[in-house]
Structures are given as structure tokens and as C-alpha cells.
Amino acid sequence: MNTQLEKAIIIKNEPWTPEYYLLEFSAPGISQKAAPGQFVHVKIPDRRDILLRRPFSIFKAESGTLSILYKSVGRGTRHMAKLHAGQAVNLLGPLGKGFPIPDTNKKTLLVAGGYGMAALYLTAARAQTPGLLFAGGAGKKDILCAQDFTALGWDVRLATEDGSCGTHGLVTNILDAWQARNGKSSEPELFACGPMGMLKAVAQRAKEWNCTAWISLDHYMACGMGACLACVQKINRDGEERLACTCKEGPVFEAREIIWEES
């Protein structure tokens, strides 16, 4: 395993969209090892009352620099938004089993919601051939980094629930539309990260279309190392039903393996 603890130095911490921040670190160790879909576990500096680390998908990782896109939603991320360049932040990573390398015999379809676009960026950046990104959200503000995918030569299709950007509707609508038109000509391979409802919908599509879908799950985590069992997901792998640690065996699972809870 190549997980390490690293004292990363903040290069930049600035608003990226109205809701998300870009946090860029100098973290030569972790950035070098980072694979698509993996995450880092961030210790909130100077706040010993905030005990648990916070998990964030690795957005970019190159030449010693690591970045994440995070939304300020609670006490940990609110404190993160106050950090400034030069400060040291303790990172644990890279963690987890991320996305596999896209199968070049298939059509690579990324499906993203919320921070999912960040989580999927490295998959696109390191894919041999560009594919398509379907990204959605409530509105324009939820579309995080379409331009980064476009710059890689990817075909970016957007959908927002309020119609403020791209097609009016859910991201699965535009995915379905694509499938209806192209599904026969090329077998898709799906890579998804986003809200639970979207993930379930993507898993549903994979089943209907009889294709592979890689799903990145988001459960609450304490250790990030497979030790505390906070983050388990019921899966069926090789015919055996069991609980897998999302932090270690995930966050990415094949859709077929995942045994969804009723809710």
C-alpha cells in the first residue's frame, strides 16, 4: 500500500464557484501516487475540537501539486475556507480504490453531480481516448469544472434542474438520450460520482443496458484505513455477500456488486 501522511503546504485556497473552493497543496508524496477516484483525508488544522478528518476526492495531481474542490457545508469545511497560502495541512492519502482505467473497447461515459466532476477529472485526464462527460446539478452553480474536461478534448453534456445551464432536467435524462441514439453502436462503460439518487439511477441504467458501471460511494468516515468500520457497504463479490469498507475497498465499486439499502 502506498498511503502516507504528508505535511502539505497550501499554495492556494480560493473560491472556485459560488459554492465550491479550490484548495491546492504542495504535496509531492501523495500527488505522485494519486490515482483517479482516490481521495485524501484532511486533518482540520488548529481545531482540536474537530477530531475527524474530512475526505475529499483528489481533483488534480501533477508535478507535486495536489488539489481538491470542496464545498463549505459544515464546521470542518467552514474552517477550511479560512485557511490561507503557506499554512501546513496534514493529509492522509492517497486512500481507497478509485476508478479503473477505462476500457478502450468501450465508450467511456462519465456521469457527475456535485463534487463528482472533481472526482472524475483524473479519469478523464489519464484516459487514453476522450469520452463523454454528463454532468448535472440543481443549477449552473453546481457545474464545477466543465472547461477542464473540454480542454482535454472531452465531449461535455450538461443538464440542470432549473435549466440555467445545458439541458433542462436531470443528468440521467441526457444520459438516456445519448443511449437511445448511440447505445446500439457502442457499448458504454459508466463512471459515476455524485449524489446517492444519481448513483442509484446510474446503477439502474447499467443493469438495463447490461453494461459496466463504476460507482463512487460517499459514506461517513472516521479512520479512512479500514479500521473503524464506519463506512461499510454491503456488496456481493464472487458470490459472497459481505460488508466492504468504502474507504479501503471503495469508494468505487462495480454497480453489480453493490447491494443498495432500501430507503
Next chain:
Amino acid sequence: MNTQLEKAIIIKNEPWTPEYYLLEFSAPGISQKAAPGQFVHVKIPDRRDILLRRPFSIFKAESGTLSILYKSVGRGTRHMAKLHAGQAVNLLGPLGKGFPIPDTNKKTLLVAGGYGMAALYLTAARAQTPGLLFAGGAGKKDILCAQDFTALGWDVRLATEDGSCGTHGLVTNILDAWQARNGKSSEPELFACGPMGMLKAVAQRAKEWNCTAWISLDHYMACGMGACLACVQKINRDGEERLACTCKEGPVFEAREIIWEES
């Protein structure tokens, strides 16, 4: 009562001596009301795990600016040392009953150790006629602001235990020396703030010399408002023995009133 809560803005927070920091606030409300020997109760910003405020003597207070001299000794003051100009800090103050106006018929003698020099500065600054300051400490680094008193025209006498500054020895030695030489010609009035041992020694002198000594006590505090009873001192006032809140009826008491604990 004129205690208030004030959102003070940091003007300056910088090392003052090798151990002490100067923290200067824009705090028009409290600074205007501050009297010599009073203190402010500082809420540690951004650290909700540090629940209790920290009490600090008011060093200077003029034209809307309030300052304190503090030593970084524990988790609260360590965090304070990281604050920077522009940050807001919630202050509660001015608190307590400070030093009285020196009696112009007597010789005003200030006796200080540690942050006591800061606590006594306003007494000197607002006295009608300059008197003497006896200040001591373990070494030169404990002499906080002799020059501020000199600038006011005060006669400053120093003593350090390692002899690195002023007379070699305890501050009470130079006080005794003064008394031996001048005690007959003028009745002294003592004003003391410093470590417990020094305060007791000063109280002892006041008794022997049959003069008045004003002693500023330093007990642990929670509320600062006389509500929690954390900070009580046994005193005898008007023939009645009782517990007085140091934060409200003190921190300054007449030496004669104080009933010292054995220890």
C-alpha cells in the same frame, strides 16, 4: 456598571519581549471606560473547544485603542499569539474594581512582577504626580515596559534574580532599601501586581510599615461577572469575614482585608 461586550478589531499583535506579546485593539467602548487595574475578558476566536474567556489586565487605553501585554503560557494564549491585524475578538470589559487614584499626600510606590507592570501602567499614567516603580523578575526578559514608566517621569528601580538587569535580587529587596532610606520622610502607598509570593511579601511590608497597600489578585475565572463564584477570595471588610469575587469586587483589594490561605 459600565461593563460591555465589544467586538474589538486587532490593530497589532506582535512580540514585545522574548516572552510577552503586545495585543492592540480598536475598542472604543471599553477603552474609553477603562480604569487603572481593571481587566478585559477575552474570548478566544475560532476555537469553540476553548470555552472560557481569558482575563488580561488593561495595559494602555486611549483614543479608542486598548492594549494588553500577554505571555503565551497555555492553549488559549498560544492561540492568541496566532491572531493577526484585522481579526475581530470579542471582549468583555472593563471588568473589576481596579486601583484607586493614588493619594497625593503619600509617596506612590508601584511594585510589579511579570504582567504586573502592564497592570500598573495606567495607575502611573493617570497619577497626578509621578512616583516610583519597583519592578522585578527572574531576569531581564521579565522586565516588560520600564521605558513606558520612565517616559511618564517615574523613577524606575529594577531588580532581577539573575542580576541581568538592575539590582541582583528580589524586587522586595530594593523596596526595603528604599524604605530604609526614605520611609521616615514620606508615608508610602503601595500598589502591587505580580506573582503570589511577591504580593504576600508586599502585604507583609504594608503591615510592618503600617501603610496602605493595594494588591491585585490573580485567580482562575470563568464568568468574570460575579456569577460563577470560581474566583472568590476570603476577605475581612468592615469587620465581616466573607468571600468576595475577585472578578467583581477585585482584582484589587486592600492588603489589610485579604485573608491569605496557608500554602
Next chain:
Amino acid sequence: MNQPDLRVNLAGIAMKNPVTVASGTFGYGPEYADLIDLNRLGAIVVKGVSLNPCPGNPLPRIHETPAGMMNAIGLQNPGAKAFIKTYLPFLANYDLPVIVNIWGRTIEDYEGVAELFEGEPGVAGLELNVSCPNIKEGGNSFGTHPDLFEQVISAVRKKTTRPLLVKLSPNVPDITVFAKTAEQAGADGLSLINTLPAMAIDVETRRPRLANVVGGLSGPAIHPVAVKLVWEAARAVNIPIVGMGGILDPEDALEFIIAGASAVAVGTATFHEPTTVLRIIEGIEEYLLRHHLKSIAELRGTLKTGAR
């Protein structure tokens, strides 16, 4: 939209909102009166009062802990008579129900202090602090021994016609036993929780941080413990509950109400920020508005524990 109805009838005590202060953290009234308009509080619970004056413990009496503090004030107070003379007239100037926290070291002590307040119209209710050791019974705490607990409540009940709140100790394996016993013994309401027994050591001197060695832990650190106990107690009895322990934000207070408390008390947070109690009142009102709830009663005890 209409303002939500924040009023609460707490066991016969008419509160204009469900927010009061925890005994021992707000003095007897005058201490914070210049910083906080006392008329805005739902009620005031004063520092514990005993029949005779009590000097309390030696210093140090407090110690800070992560997200909490310990205290061993030792229930210092001027005694019931001095309290009546000095503070009740002051409190009478306000539109503010006064709940007097009382305690003793024997059952007779408790009876005596309860009786004294019978003649005082300025007293809206009594809160019985049972976290004291009974010096006659070998120092067993009234609050953790079911028999002593029952006896002291029954005894006080006979001496007072005032609404009687019993303040429960958190330090028991099953809070429902004590909650039900209190109800049966005649309590009109419950307050919980009192502080958790705790201790800290200065490792450099190897001395306890508190002169009393042991003290009571309070503050946000204990909030999740308090919520659990309030929830359990609320389901066990039919009398109203005042929830307290670690309230710092309005959400903390709302947790108690959703868990079943009729009112809440702000304690240690007042030391951190004296205006906390006002911010809690405002925060509760804002929450009710935002959730379209017409009254605080609509929120009380509405925890959903069913399948997700």
C-alpha cells in the same frame, strides 16, 4: 407570517419562551442584568440555595477541558434567608418567573429550605438539586440512590405547594428508573442533566487541577450524553422536562426539544458568551418560522426514529 408561539407552561410556571439558565451559571439575577435584559428570559433558575450559608470549596474551583469545563464551586451560597432578603426584591422588578434551585445535606435541610420559600410570592417554582451526598447516610448521594432519592422528593413535596422540578444526576445506568421515581414521589417536572463527575491532573505537579480533587464536567463536551438522557426520560414520564447540558447553539437546544424537553437551560455557554441565552431564544423562533411550526409545542418530542 405570524410569529410562532414560544410560550410554555412548565409544570405550572408560565414561561414566555422555553429558554432559561442553568443553576449556578447565572448567579442570582443582578450579575448579568446589565448585559442581558432579564425580561427576555423564559425564567431564571438561580444558583443553588441552602438553608444555611455555605462557604463552598477551596480554590482552584474550575478547570477548562476540551469543549468543556469542570467545576467544584462547592455550592457556595449566602443561605436562603439572605437570598430572600437580597435577591428576591431585585428579581421582583422583572417580568420573570424565578425558579429557586435548592439543596441540602440531610432531608431536614431540604425540608427546611423548601418551607422557607412557601411564604415567598416571588418564587415561581423550586428545582431540587439531589446531586449532594447525604451526610447522615454515610455520604451516599441523594441523586444516585433510588431510596434516598425517593425519600428526599417525598419529604420536600409535603413542604411545598410550588411547582417542584427535580434535577437528575446523569451518573446512573438507567435514567428512567429515577425519572419515574421522581414522578411518583410527586415531582411536577424534571431537570436534566447535572454535571458529570470528572477529574483532571496537572502532570507537572502531580496534583489534582481542582482543590476538591473531583468536580463536575459541563459544556458542549457533554451535550450528546444529555440528549440521550433527556430522550429516555421524556419517554418514561408524563411530567415536563427541562433539558440542559452543553447548549452552545440554537441547534443544541432544539435537539433537547425534539427529544422531548419542554424547556431548555443554558449553562456554561454563558461564560463563553453572555448573550448565548438570547441567541438561543432567537434561534428557536427562527427555526419554528422556517419550518412553519406554529408553536414550540408542535416541535416537542417529534424525533423520528423509524426506518430511514
Next chain:
Amino acid sequence: MNQPDLRVNLAGIAMKNPVTVASGTFGYGPEYADLIDLNRLGAIVVKGVSLNPCPGNPLPRIHETPAGMMNAIGLQNPGAKAFIKTYLPFLANYDLPVIVNIWGRTIEDYEGVAELFEGEPGVAGLELNVSCPNIKEGGNSFGTHPDLFEQVISAVRKKTTRPLLVKLSPNVPDITVFAKTAEQAGADGLSLINTLPAMAIDVETRRPRLANVVGGLSGPAIHPVAVKLVWEAARAVNIPIVGMGGILDPEDALEFIIAGASAVAVGTATFHEPTTVLRIIEGIEEYLLRHHLKSIAELRGTLKTGAR
């Protein structure tokens, strides 16, 4: 100066230093082995193991609180046989005493799992987690009912020759009763404390933060509670104690030792900073050096409670 002697003989378990990890916070060994040299630990206490596999509770299983966290993992584990097969061989590669934390829902469960480990040379000792409800006795917790408590310890004692540590629940009015009962029933040592029962509510959804509704509070928030209980237990018994609860800094560990613990365990802090356990070992050593103490034994139980 000479290095101080950090070795501890914990009820027959030879530890190279007094620092271990708290059950459930360090997995079974491999999880942290790439980050931390396991050979440096005084011992490892593995996650609770039961006779049969246990799936644990639904998610969410954790919730963060001020200076603490709550968990309701629900004792998920692969069962004793799978543990023996998968993890004991891995742990055998290290110079590291292995203490297996065991639990059950009936006395027979406990007996069964204890017996299983009798044949395993890789097991240095057992730690009995008694904070589980006895499903046969109507769900009364083994850890808070003196009779059940005594029965389960006596039963396990008959089945094992290994050093037997009993892990006490903090949720009792008088810890010395349980400490003494454990000693009399044959425990070789005590571990304390387990988590404090707690609960938190999401006020926006009015749902419990944990699927299990109630969970256990751990972390620095509870440290002062733990120190008090360790101090009381240490004075009540003659068997060694492993102190735990909220250790984050070396000072926190030293408090336990000064209060009378022979060893300490780091729990929740490992999630915050995986290297905490190493920093605690170094900090203790540095402290002994600075205070000119030749061994950890010279520090144990040296709290000064006399007049100041």
C-alpha cells in the same frame, strides 16, 4: 542519562511500554501496519470479536461531536474463527502481545469465544467487553448489572488461563463496586473506560444522527470522566488497570498513570492522527527523563491529594 524503563508487566502480559490501542479503533493489525511500526506498541488490543460473525448496525454509524465522536458500529466482526485464521498469523510476524477483545450476547457466547482462544498461542490476553446487553436476560447490560457482571466474568474465568482484563462501563454510579466485583470474580486486570452512552439529532430532519439512535461517546470530551473513574478504580483494587478515554496528548496518558493506571490505550485520537500512539510513547519517555524518574512504575499512582 539512562533511558527510563518503560516496561510493564500487565497482569502477566509483558509490554515493552505502557501504551496500547483501544479496541475498535485500530482494526485487527494490518490496517495501520503500513503507517505505524507495530513493533513499537506495548501491545495491540484488537477490535471486538464474537463467537459468530456479526454484521453490525446500519449506517450512519458515526457522528462527530465537540472534541469527541459517537459510534454505533454495532460490533461488526468476522467471528472468532475467521479472526484466528486471517489475523493471528499476520500478527505473529510482530514482537507484539496481542490482546483480544471479546464479547457476546449470552454467557454461553462469552464462554465459547474465550474457549476458542485457549488453543491459540498468539494470544497474550483477553479483554472482556461487558458493555453488551444480555439478550437472554431481557437486554440488561452485563456491564451495569452487578449480578450479570459477576456471572459473565466467573464463567469466562473458568474457560481461560490467559490474563483476563475486564473492560468496565463508565455508566454506573460507583465504579468501585464493579472494579471490586471483577477482581473477586477472577479478573487479572481492568480496562476503563468504554464509551459513554450518547445521542445526537439532526434538527433539520428530526432524525437521530446514528441509524442505531444511541451510540457511544469517545474522544477528548470524555477524558476527565475517564481519569476520575481510573483514579477511583485504582484505589479500590490490587489488579492493574489500563486507562483509556480521550487520550490525545502525552499529558492525557500521564494523567491516567499518575491516577494509578499501569498502561494506557489510545483510541479515537488515532483517527485524528494515526501516529498519536507513537507520540504518546515518546512523550511519556521524555517526561520520565525530564522528571528524573527511572521507570514508569515510579510514576504510577503518585497523585498528591494532600493539602496544597
